[in-house]
Amino acid sequence: xxxxxxxxxxxxxxxxxxxxxxxxxxxxxxxxxxxxxxxxxxxxxxxxxxxxxxxxxxxxxxxxxxxxxxxxxxxxxxxxxxxxxxxxxxxxxxxxxxxxxxxxxxxxxxxxxxxxxxxxxxxxxxxxxxxxxxxxxxxxxxxxxxxxxxxxxxxxxxxxxxxxxxxxxxxxxxxxxxxxxxxxxxxxxxxxxxxxxxxxxxxxxxxxxxxxxxxxxxxxxxxxxxxxxxxxxxxxxxxxxxxxxxxxxxxxxxxxxxxxxxxxxxxxxxxxxxx
Numbered sequence: 001x002x003x004x005x006x007x008x009x010x011x012x013x014x015x016x017x018x019x020x021x022x023x024x025x026x027x028x029x030x031x032x033x034x035x036x037x038x039x040x041x042x043x044x045x046x047x048x049x050x051x052x053x054x055x056x057x058x059x060x061x062x063x064x065x066x067x068x069x070x071x072x073x074x075x076x077x078x079x080x081x082x083x084x085x086x087x088x089x090x091x092x093x094x095x096x097x098x099x100x101x102x103x104x105x106x107x108x109x110x111x112x113x114x115x116x117x118x119x120x121x122x123x124x125x126x127x128x129x130x131x132x133x134x135x136x137x138x139x140x141x142x143x144x145x146x147x148x149x150x151x152x153x154x155x156x157x158x159x160x161x162x163x164x165x166x167x168x169x170x171x172x173x174x175x176x177x178x179x180x181x182x183x184x185x186x187x188x189x190x191x192x193x194x195x196x197x198x199x200x201x202x203x204x205x206x207x208x209x210x211x212x213x214x215x216x217x218x219x220x221x222x223x224x225x226x227x228x229x230x231x232x233x234x235x236x237x238x239x240x241x242x243x244x245x246x247x248x249x250x251x252x253x254x255x256x257x258x259x260x261x262x263x264x265x266x267x268x269x270x271x272x273x274x275x
Contacts, residue, residue: 001013001014002014002213002214002253004115004138004182004184004214005138005181005182006094006114006115006137006138007094007114007137009094009114011054011094013214013253013254015267015271016248016252016253016254016255016267016270016271017054017055017253017254017255017267018052018053018054018055018254018255018257018260018263018264018267019053019054019055019056019057019096019216019254019255019256019257020048020049020051020053020055020056020057020257020258020260021057021059021220021256021257021258022041022044022045022048022056022057022058022059022082022086023059023062024036024041024058024059024060024078024079024081024082025059025060025061025062025070025078038085041082041085041086042085042086042089045086045089045090045093046089046090047260048260049090049093051260051261051264052260052261052264053260053264054094055094055095055096055114055115055254056086056093056094056095056096057095057096057097057098057117057256058079058082058083058086058095058096058097058098058108058113059079059097059098059099059117060074060075060076060077060078060079060082060098060099060104061075061078061098061099061100061104062148063098063100063119063148063191064148069149072101072103072104075099075101075104076103076104076107076108079097079098079099079104079107079108079111079113080104080107080108080110080111081111083095083097083108083111083112083113084111084112087111087112094114094115095112095113095114095115096113096114096115096116096117096140097109097113097115097116097117098117098119099116099117099118100118100119100120100123100124100125100128101124101125101128102125102127102128102130102131102132103131105118105128105131105132105135106131106135109135109137113137114137114138115137115138115139115140116128116132116135116137116138116139116140117140117142118132118139118140118141118142119142119144119186119188119191120142120144120147121141121142121143121144121167121168121171121188122141122171122174122175123144124147129174129175129178129179129180130178130179132175132178132180133175133178133179133180134179136181137182138181138182138183138184139175139180139182139183139184140183140184140185140186140216141168141171141172141175141183141184141185141186142185142186142187142188142191142216142218143164143167143168143186143187143188143191143192144188144191144192145191145192146192151191151192152192154192155192155193155194155197157197160193160197160200160201161200161201161204161207164187164188164201165207165208165210165211168185168187168208168211169211172185172211172213183213184213184214184215184216184253184254185208185211185213185214185215185216186215186216186217186218186256187201187205187208187215187217188218189201189202189217189218189219189222189224190222190223190224195223195224195227195228198222198224199224202217202219202243202246202247202250203250205217205247205250205251205252206250206251208251209251214253214254215251215252215253215254216252216253216254216255216256217244217247217252217254217255217256218256219240219243219244219247219255220240220244220255220256220257220258220259220263221233221234221236221237221240221258222236224243225239225240225243226239237259237262240257240258240259240262241262241263241266244257244262244263244266245266245269245270248266248267248270249270255267
């Protein structure tokens with residue numbers, strides 16, 4: 001049985017869980033600027049928790065392709081401030097901080113975050129593994145090449161599934177050797193992958209169970225959906241639900257989403273396949 005130790009609470013992942021997104025950024029691809037004030041942050045947190053989110057993922061730096069640089073100071077203020085705000089009203093909330101900077105991760109966990117979600121898998125901050133190991137929190141290790149500004153050009157693979165699996169396996173081994181106990185792997189849909197490569201990864205997601213860690217699928221409203229359907233991120237909920245269902249069928253343990261209610265319904269229906 002796969003479990004995560006989040007602030008002393010054991011989360012059982014034998015039933016998939018949903019992670020709701022709260023972006024404290026003016027330029028995220030879908031919800032940029034929507035949750036910038038304290039009032040809006042609390043409103044969004046309450047909505048996601050009431051709809052059944054197990055985790056809230058708080059980010060102060062947009063990692064969409066071509067995203068602008070954010071200073072470490074600004075990112076800390078955004079992320080740690082939002083985490084403190086949420087936990088004052090919802091002290092039981094399990095919050096992950098979406099950052100690739102170890103100093104931001106440290107400040108966020110000190111503010112009450114229970115998980116570190118690193119889109120770079122440790123490649124953009126050499127101190128990240130050591131810091132997370134000291135913080136004793138679960139670590140979401142995602143596959144990416146380059147950084148948000150350069151990743152769109154770094155999509156050459158011999159075989160995208162094998163290459164991403166190999167890279168994640170190496171990084172998981174390294175993170176464990178540094179002392180991180182709870183690791184979740186994320187294939188990084190859309191991060192240094194073409195649309196077709198992202199679909200190949202999703203189709204082969206069952207192979208990622210060989211990593212022997214829980215798998216997170218972050219597909220929500222991404223361009224692999226809305227560009228394929230010739231629509232927009234705003235109109236990509238139905239496509240998101242379709243691909244989230246496929247991710248569950250292929251072994252995902254956590255769905256990271258903008259729309260919690262629909263993802264929770266996916267999990268509920270999926271669980272009934274087993275009964």
